[in-house]
Amino acid sequence: xxxxxxxxxxAFGLIAGFDADLVEIVGLSLGVTxxxxxxxxxxxxPLGAVLAVGRFPGRGALTVLVNALMGLPPVVVGLAxxxxxxxxxxxxxxxxxxxxxxxxxxxxxxxxxxxxxxxRQIVADLDAEYAETLRSMGAGAGARMRTLLWDGRFALVxxxxxxxxxxxxxxxxxxxVGGNIDHxxxxxxxxxxxxxxxxxxxxxxxxxxxxxxLSLALNALASGARAGAARMAHA
Amino acid sequence: xxxxxxSGPGPDAAIRLEGIALRRGGRRVLDxxxxxxxxxxxxxxxxxxxxGKSLCLRVMAGxxxxxxxxxxxxxxLEGRQDIALVFQKPVLLRRSVRANLMHALALYxxxxxxxxxxxxxxxxxxxxxxxxxxxxxxxxxxxQQRVAMVRALAARPRLLLLDEPTASLDPQATAAIETLxxxxxxxxxxxxxxxxxxxxxxxLADHIRFLHKGMLAEAAPAAQFLLAQKSPEAQAYLxxxxxx
Amino acid sequence: xxRTLLSVLAVLACTGPARAADGxxxxxxxxxxxxxxxxxxxxxPFEKASGIGVRVVAVGxxxxxRNARNCDGDVLLVHAREAEEAFVTSGYAIGRKNLxxxxxxxxxxxxxxxxxxxxxxxxxxxxxxxxxxxxFASRGDDSGTHKKERTLxxxxxxxxxxxxxxxxxxxxxxxxxTLNIATGMDAYALTDRATWIAFANKGNHRIVAEGDAxxxxxxGVIAVSPEKCPEVRAASAQVFIDWLxxxxxxxxxxxxxxxxxxxxxxxxxxxxx
Numbered sequence: 001x002x003x004x005x006x007x008x009x010x011a012f013g014l015i016a017g018f019d020a021d022l023v024e025i026v027g028l029s030l031g032v033t034x035x036x037x038x039x040x041x042x043x044x045x046p047l048g049a050v051l052a053v054g055r056f057p058g059r060g061a062l063t064v065l066v067n068a069l070m071g072l073p074p075v076v077v078g079l080a081x082x083x084x085x086x087x088x089x090x091x092x093x094x095x096x097x098x099x100x101x102x103x104x105x106x107x108x109x110x111x112x113x114x115x116x117x118x119x120r121q122i123v124a125d126l127d128a129e130y131a132e133t134l135r136s137m138g139a140g141a142g143a144r145m146r147t148l149l150w151d152g153r154f155a156l157v158x159x160x161x162x163x164x165x166x167x168x169x170x171x172x173x174x175x176x177v178g179g180n181i182d183h184x185x186x187x188x189x190x191x192x193x194x195x196x197x198x199x200x201x202x203x204x205x206x207x208x209x210x211x212x213x214l215s216l217a218l219n220a221l222a223s224g225a226r227a228g229a230a231r232m233a234h235a
Numbered sequence: 236x237x238x239x240x241x242s243g244p245g246p247d248a249a250i251r252l253e254g255i256a257l258r259r260g261g262r263r264v265l266d267x268x269x270x271x272x273x274x275x276x277x278x279x280x281x282x283x284x285x286x287g288k289s290l291c292l293r294v295m296a297g298x299x300x301x302x303x304x305x306x307x308x309x310x311x312l313e314g315r316q317d318i319a320l321v322f323q324k325p326v327l328l329r330r331s332v333r334a335n336l337m338h339a340l341a342l343y344x345x346x347x348x349x350x351x352x353x354x355x356x357x358x359x360x361x362x363x364x365x366x367x368x369x370x371x372x373x374x375x376x377x378x379q380q381r382v383a384m385v386r387a388l389a390a391r392p393r394l395l396l397l398d399e400p401t402a403s404l405d406p407q408a409t410a411a412i413e414t415l416x417x418x419x420x421x422x423x424x425x426x427x428x429x430x431x432x433x434x435x436x437x438x439l440a441d442h443i444r445f446l447h448k449g450m451l452a453e454a455a456p457a458a459q460f461l462l463a464q465k466s467p468e469a470q471a472y473l474x475x476x477x478x479x
Numbered sequence: 480x481x482r483t484l485l486s487v488l489a490v491l492a493c494t495g496p497a498r499a500a501d502g503x504x505x506x507x508x509x510x511x512x513x514x515x516x517x518x519x520x521x522x523x524p525f526e527k528a529s530g531i532g533v534r535v536v537a538v539g540x541x542x543x544x545r546n547a548r549n550c551d552g553d554v555l556l557v558h559a560r561e562a563e564e565a566f567v568t569s570g571y572a573i574g575r576k577n578l579x580x581x582x583x584x585x586x587x588x589x590x591x592x593x594x595x596x597x598x599x600x601x602x603x604x605x606x607x608x609x610x611x612x613x614x615f616a617s618r619g620d621d622s623g624t625h626k627k628e629r630t631l632x633x634x635x636x637x638x639x640x641x642x643x644x645x646x647x648x649x650x651x652x653x654x655x656x657t658l659n660i661a662t663g664m665d666a667y668a669l670t671d672r673a674t675w676i677a678f679a680n681k682g683n684h685r686i687v688a689e690g691d692a693x694x695x696x697x698x699g700v701i702a703v704s705p706e707k708c709p710e711v712r713a714a715s716a717q718v719f720i721d722w723l724x725x726x727x728x729x730x731x732x733x734x735x736x737x738x739x740x741x742x743x744x745x746x747x748x749x750x751x752x
Contacts, residue, residue: 086546088549098505098534098551130326132298132322132326133322136320136322137319137342137343137390138343139342151329151330181534181535182535196655197514197653197656199658199679199680199681201679
């Protein structure tokens with residue numbers, strides 16, 4: 001129990017002290033994860049809608065695949081992206097390894113399946129409700145998907161938050177493709193890993209608490225925005 | 236097999252179904268149905284449960300493809316959105332009334348700069364101006380149905396099909412919808428309404444088509460039909476006797 | 480808030496691809512040098528003097544060498560002499576220089592149940608551990624420390640790997656993680672002195688055996704060859720290596736202390752190709 005007490009003290013010290021290094025690390029964590037979430041939504045929302053509404057051969061298999069990819073281990077994604085971005089790899093010429101861009105790429109790949117799978121479910125449920133009406137209005141597949149995605153926007157926020165949570169929490173992918181380089185690619189989770197390997201357990205746990213506070217704040221913000229918009233839009 | 240027919244539906248008909256057959260779950264739910272909808276006025280399709288009234292409407296709208304028979308559309312119904320359908324339960328989007336109608340206008344290909352104008356006309360026609368910004372799904376059943384109907388009219392259809400539109404509404408809401416239907420028909424749109432309500436048929440219909448077991452049992456002008464029916468099925472129905 | 484925003488923007492601005500003319504190099508190095516805080520001590524003076532940023536990727540020696548082979552590093556700074564020389568022979572490196580040394584130590588529970596502390600020399604200490612089947616946490620990750628550990632077992636004539644999973648536990652992890660496991664399961668472990676001094680979770684472990692000549696730990700620095708890796712930032716890499724080997728660099732290394740103890744001892748002038 002003493003360890004936990006020390007951890008809370010460490011966390012409080014970090015937050016209250018507004019330590020410059022911590023601010024930098026938090027800023028990078030947010031930058032990488034929020035970017036990855038945005039890209040994952042850009043890719044995952046349409047993908048989920050197509051899986052829900054489209055009719056094409058192999059749709060069922062693709063759906064199963066996307067669902068299965070939700071269980072992709074972050075370290076595996078990190079390795080795959082490393083192999084691609086390494087100088088010895090196909091995209092090596094881009095020089096993206098050990099940069100925040102590489103971390104964004106890895107996290108985006110990691111969370112697209114979650115966003116797509118949840119979107120698919122949300123849109124499919126809405127489609128059951130709206131399909132006949134939209135068809136009678138002559139809506140083509142594209143119009144139908146856009147309509148359903150906008151109609152499901154509140155539930156889709158939750159899908160985005162699920163993806164964001166997974167990205168914020170992961171360490172395997174960003175460690176490998178980012179290299180945990182001080183002042184360049186060190187984020188909350190890799191900093192926690194480093195402090196743990198230094199035996200600084202209370203500090204590591206304290207950083208973990210800060211990470212949780214961050215996650216809480218982001219989710220509370222999204223929840224508030226959601227509730228406000230929902231009040232304005234529908235019953 | 237659906238026959239493609241080159242000839243039209245006939246001089247006075249907006250749309251004609253010929254020999255329509257449709258099987259659902261092994262049963263013949265539409266069984267050699269032949270029915271013509273007049274271009275002018277309001278046609279009420281009536282009949283007992285299971286007679287195939289809703290399916291008939293969906294075949295007309297092109298939502299359901301029959302196994303056999305021909306669907307002949309008149310020249311006035313050449314465009315994609317010339318036929319519009321209003322369901323019994325209105326299904327509105329999770330947006331304001333205004334946004335619902337704008338969505339429909341966009342879907343029907345109304346150019347952006349004309350949409351506001353159309354929107355104004357629609358709101359006026361449905362007397363929806365006061366609730367234009369309300370979340371559509373928070374409205375009462377009657378208000379939602381008015382929105383659904385006005386939404387169907389956004390396409391400026393030449394033929395409006397309504398499937399028991401007031402079955403779940405109270406008399407006041409029903410009256411509001413009936414006024415809209417009346418005004419729509421008066422502006423030149425052909426209207427087909429499926430209804431159980433004899434009073435409604437009496438108030439609205441110019442023509443009656445009576446369906447029984449997936450076939451047309453009787454077709455007559457409304458005033459005449461409501462006074463005296465020719466077919467035994469229609470007679471039994473209006474007398475309130477259970478039809479097998 | 481503003482500072483966070485500026486930090487985020489500043490860092491994202493550095494996300495673009497690098498060109499050889501850019502002001503930074505990537506150093507593939509070991510966890511022991513990072514965990515002991517060496518880079519925090521010596522990099523700021525270098526970066527200030529040269530204007531070249533140094534980005535250290537701290538992984539195990541084996542992984543560092545593999546990364547360098549993939550041309551993902553400009554400088555290699557590790558402590559596995561044979562592997563380093565093989566790297567040079569393979570043509571991926573322009574030569575290898577001695578940089579600094581320290582030593583390995585055997586750590587274990589304070590009460591030393593295996594009696595390793597009483598043994599004379601590291602061979603006997605390890606033999607005592609093997610005989611009593613006292614738990615031993617090995618790196619198991621092909622790092623410099625791991626290679627040294629394997630050599631020591633071999634020199635003592637003990638096949639510890641055969642007992643892997645029983646008293647001999649291969650963690651497959653970095654030094655810090657392995658030490659966490661060692662203190663957590665009251666196991667012995669071989670570690671470099673610098674990491675041990677800097678380690679904050681010693682529990683009730685202490686240094687049990689030290690000083691044997693076989694525990695000498697030499698660090699070498701290598702420049703990755705531009706012939707095999709055309710994208711390597713050869714000029715900047717050479718500036719860094721020259722500085723490390725210069726009196727300023729060697730002095731900065733010697734000046735790095737923790738708990739009043741010097742962690743690394745520069746020995747560049749005793750270097751060789």
